[in-house]
Amino acid sequence: MLLAIDIGNTRIKAAVFEDNTLLDLIIFDKKEMVEKIEFILEKFLKITSIVVASVGNMDKSVFHTLEKKISIHFISHESQFPFANLYTTPKTLGIDRMVLATGATLQFPNQNRLVIDAGTCITYDFVDEDNRYLGGAISPGIRLRYESLHQFTAKLPLLNKAYPEYVIGNSTEESIHSGVVNGITLEIDGFIEQYKAQYAKFIIILTGGDAEFLAKRLKNTIFANSNFLLESLNQTFQYNQK
């Protein structure tokens, strides 16, 4: 039994896996890390390994006590991946993006895949049918857009995400919602059209904390799976056990 931990820039997502079955999902803030991991290990006594993927530099001291009683694997640029990394700066590529590319490669073999992860940032990652990771894009996520409109202007309010009623926002709040939410959905649909100009066929996987919210407003058919990164982390762990 495996505990997979995805440390993003906003939240920590943890999942317990028995082979490829997700038994439990826990989402928490970084400051709750120790207590939450201890809670999970007490609840699932059969966990024998922990695998961690972190976008930032890991403070591994959190795991020092745990390392005495359980094996912990940190996915890094030195881990094994089932794709050829054609990124020209492979050592700066986000570990989260490499894990997403691994899941797309293993779960959807022999085809072009585009993974869109709508989290703190919206990341786009493309793996072609020959299992070559080509790269993609990094764009501000929903929260980042609302917060930057508030933080870098004199008068704009900080809003919680909501669907705009119209393209033409008829109030300050509606204008902000239209700019943020329509901006993102048009960006995503626009990027997909650009990829279609280069690749006749590819599948699209949408994940991240805002996947469900955005999926409803996207024109293109996509696989929306908010647990895709955790599933991919489980598969990355298995791939590194061979």
Ligand SMILES: Nc1ncnc2c1ncn2[C@@H]1O[C@H](COP(=O)(O)OP(=O)(O)O)[C@@H](O)[C@H]1O
């Ligand atoms: N309870 C929540 N707390 C924080 N963000 C949330 C929550 N529920 C949904 N979200 C949305 O999820 C996004 C973060 O998604 P996530 O994939 O966890 O980010 P990351 O992996 O970058 O930490 C936020 O931008 C926010 O819009």
Ligand SMILES: CC(C)(COP(=O)(O)O)[C@@H](O)C(=O)NCCC(=O)O
């Ligand atoms: C772009 C990211 C911040 C996305 O992180 P997230 O939205 O998942 O918190 C992360 O993938 C990252 O730090 N990437 C490093 C730069 C690169 O991928 O080229």
Ligand SMILES: [K+]
């Ligand atoms: K992301």
